[in-house]
Amino acid sequence: MTTIGLLHPGEMGSMVGAAVRSGGSRVLWAGEGRSAATRKRATDAGLEDAGSLAALVRASEVIVAVCPPAAAAELAEQVSKLRFAGTYVDGNAVSPATAREIGGIVEKGGAMFVDGGIIGPPPVKPGTTRLYLSGKSAERMAALLTAGPLAAIVVPGGPGAASTVKMAYASWTKGSAALLLASCALAAAEGVEESLVREWKISQPELSARAESAAKGNSRKAWRFIGEMEEIAATFAAAGLPDDFHKGAAEIYQRMAIYKEGPAPSFADVLRALAPRRPA
Amino acid sequence: MTTIGLLHPGEMGSMVGAAVRSGGSRVLWAGEGRSAATRKRATDAGLEDAGSLAALVRASEVIVAVCPPAAAAELAEQVSKLRFAGTYVDGNAVSPATAREIGGIVEKGGAMFVDGGIIGPPPVKPGTTRLYLSGKSAERMAALLTAGPLAAIVVPGGPGAASTVKMAYASWTKGSAALLLASCALAAAEGVEESLVREWKISQPELSARAESAAKGNSRKAWRFIGEMEEIAATFAAAGLPDDFHKGAAEIYQRMAIYKEGPAPSFADVLRALAPRRPA
Numbered sequence: 001m002t003t004i005g006l007l008h009p010g011e012m013g014s015m016v017g018a019a020v021r022s023g024g025s026r027v028l029w030a031g032e033g034r035s036a037a038t039r040k041r042a043t044d045a046g047l048e049d050a051g052s053l054a055a056l057v058r059a060s061e062v063i064v065a066v067c068p069p070a071a072a073a074e075l076a077e078q079v080s081k082l083r084f085a086g087t088y089v090d091g092n093a094v095s096p097a098t099a100r101e102i103g104g105i106v107e108k109g110g111a112m113f114v115d116g117g118i119i120g121p122p123p124v125k126p127g128t129t130r131l132y133l134s135g136k137s138a139e140r141m142a143a144l145l146t147a148g149p150l151a152a153i154v155v156p157g158g159p160g161a162a163s164t165v166k167m168a169y170a171s172w173t174k175g176s177a178a179l180l181l182a183s184c185a186l187a188a189a190e191g192v193e194e195s196l197v198r199e200w201k202i203s204q205p206e207l208s209a210r211a212e213s214a215a216k217g218n219s220r221k222a223w224r225f226i227g228e229m230e231e232i233a234a235t236f237a238a239a240g241l242p243d244d245f246h247k248g249a250a251e252i253y254q255r256m257a258i259y260k261e262g263p264a265p266s267f268a269d270v271l272r273a274l275a276p277r278r279p280a
Numbered sequence: 281m282t283t284i285g286l287l288h289p290g291e292m293g294s295m296v297g298a299a300v301r302s303g304g305s306r307v308l309w310a311g312e313g314r315s316a317a318t319r320k321r322a323t324d325a326g327l328e329d330a331g332s333l334a335a336l337v338r339a340s341e342v343i344v345a346v347c348p349p350a351a352a353a354e355l356a357e358q359v360s361k362l363r364f365a366g367t368y369v370d371g372n373a374v375s376p377a378t379a380r381e382i383g384g385i386v387e388k389g390g391a392m393f394v395d396g397g398i399i400g401p402p403p404v405k406p407g408t409t410r411l412y413l414s415g416k417s418a419e420r421m422a423a424l425l426t427a428g429p430l431a432a433i434v435v436p437g438g439p440g441a442a443s444t445v446k447m448a449y450a451s452w453t454k455g456s457a458a459l460l461l462a463s464c465a466l467a468a469a470e471g472v473e474e475s476l477v478r479e480w481k482i483s484q485p486e487l488s489a490r491a492e493s494a495a496k497g498n499s500r501k502a503w504r505f506i507g508e509m510e511e512i513a514a515t516f517a518a519a520g521l522p523d524d525f526h527k528g529a530a531e532i533y534q535r536m537a538i539y540k541e542g543p544a545p546s547f548a549d550v551l552r553a554l555a556p557r558r559p560a
Contacts, residue, residue, distance in 0.1 A: 096470065119479055130479065155475045165475045168467040172487065175463075176456050179525050182516065183455075187448040189519045190376065195435045195445045199399055199410065207452065236462065239469045241555050244528030245459050251522040275521050 001026055002144055005050070005060030007075060008034065009042040013066035015122035016091070016131070016150060018045035020064070023147020030056040057082040062144065063111075064089045066118070069098070070227040076102040080109030087137050089145070091116040093228040095167060095235040096160030103135070103159045114141045115159040117166025123149040134161035167235040171246065174225055175232070177214040178249035181256075184211045185274035215270040222256035229253060281306055282424060285330070285340035287355060288314065289322040293346035295402035296371070296411070296430060298325035300344070303427020310336040337362040342424065343391075344369045346398070349378070350507040356382040360389030367417050369425070371396040373508040375447060375515040376440030383415070383439045394421045395439040397446025403429040414441035447515040451526065454505055455512070457494040458529035461536075464491045465554035495550040502536035509533060 003026045006017040021027045029042045031049040042049065050056040057063070057079060063086065065075055072092040079088065088106040090099060090113070103113035114137050120129030126149045133142050134155040142152040155161040187196040200207045218225070229250035233243035255274050259265050265273070283306045286297040301307040309322045311329040322329065330336040337343070337359060343366065345355055352372040359368065368386040370379060370393070383393035394417050400409030406429045413422050414435040422432040435441040467476040480487045498505070509530035513523035535554050539545050545553070 155472060157471050161472055164470045164472045168463050168476050169479060172460055172463040175459055179455055180452055182521050183448050183452045186519050186521055190444045191437050192435060192441055192444045196448050199449060236466060239466050239555050241462050241466055242528040242531040244524040248522040248524030275519050
């Protein structure tokens with residue numbers, strides 16, 4: 001039985017932990033200093049509280065990191081300082097350059113690095129969620145982490161390749177959702193929403209529903225997407241592609257970040273938040 | 281019978297002219313100084329050559345302008361200087377601010393201004409193409425220009441409203457096509473295209489075909505889209521929305537502008553043109 005440390009049990013991380021646990025591994029988390037909501041998610045997922053990060057690092061053969069992109073390098077630093085010498089799987093939505101930086105950090109501490117990227121919702125139902133992995137130990141980690149509803153898939157090309165798959169994938173899904181909301185916000189702000197929606201009914205019959213579901217599905221999570229859009233922009237720039245699309249998308253999700261908590265906004269609320277009418 | 285001047289019979293303009301002619305109007309064009317290709321299109325569409333622009337202006341009660349967005353204001357200036365005193369319909373893909381500027385130009389010369397925006401391909405088959413119109417004489421122009429396969433639709437809100445419908449519509453169609461091609465170009469440039477395409481097969485089964493059709497459908501026309509993306513970016517900025525998406529899209533179409541003439545490129549060619557591998 002392999003002991004895996006899961007950092008940290010957020011919405012995605014807790015379900016990844018539960019999936020991996022269902023495959024027969026022991027899964028630890030580090031409860032020290034975490035919120036009551038995180039504790040509840042970890043407990044519901046059947047994860048075992050190791051207490052401190054240091055205790056988790058000592059007890060784990062593998063660490064799987066799942067956290068917001070902006071926190072990924074800092075988390076790797078903390079683990080590296082504790083001289084973690086197992087295999088560190090970074091599953092975060094970061095650019096390949098950030099992934100390789102994280103690899104350097106954990107290797108300095110003595111660990112082996114595997115780059116990862118998760119595509120799909122938190123794995124609850126089979127077939128929805130894939131963990132892409134690249135780097136030297138990717139095959140071994142794929143065998144270990146393919147468990148329950150989670151499928152792990154190896155990407156050739158070394159550290160950074162798995163993150164690139166994630167960046168390219170999300171560049172469309174989250175980038176196009178932001179663009180579509182911006183298009184609607186323009187029409188609403190300029191008073192031509194009805195004409196646009198009528199035209200869509202004729203020539204783009206799926207777009208109105210898609211826009212409303214982009215608002216509904218992303219308003220609570222938008223705050224988390226800002227950092228991811230910045231990582232995607234950096235990925236595009238490093239490949240010689242324009243980084244503007246995802247700078248725009250980051251700005252859209254920034255304006256939606258007000259919906260992190262509180263009641264779900266209406267579609268019209270979201271459009272107004274995106275293009276607030278300034279006093280004439 | 282109303283005499284309508286059509287400036288100029290490009291791919292879109294010639295078919296708009298033919299549609300309007302099929303409704304019983306006499307449609308003129310100004311052949312002086314135009315290319316053989318334009319003359320062939322105009323002749324095939326059954327348009328009547330008035331000779332010079334001045335002759336067209338003298339003979340026309342209505343002028344319909346259909347040209348690349350960057351040429352729209354200059355064309356209005358030329359018509360205005362010739363003291364055109366009929367109704368000037370600007371059907372170009374310009375921002376509402378540019379449309380109102382064009383309105384001011386032609387009104388100074390004595391004309392009435394109607395703002396317009398065309399959505400759909402050149403009108404050949406019924407039901408594909410709509411000419412949105414706004415401004416004081418929009419109703420009258422809609423009755424005149426709804427003809428054959430072309431449907432004209434009034435947008436409430438005065439000059440600029442019809443252009444805004446066009447901008448909001450194209451912000452998604454052409455903006456998302458550029459974004460999708462950029463996502464593919466990233467995956468190709470970084471060597472993970474196969475993994476991305478496999479993931480798409482599972483979770484976004486329509487995207488590969490959509491990307492290939494975006495490359496195929498837009499490579500010859502990309503040069504024309506650059507100015508339109510710039511007009512959309514300006515429209516977003518004026519509404520307080522991020523203009524980055526369409527600055528990025530303009531850059532993508534700029535890189536595809538090399539395909540204006542010559543043989544149609546392969547999908548792989550287009551992706552390479554978007555993210556050229558630099559020497560290591």
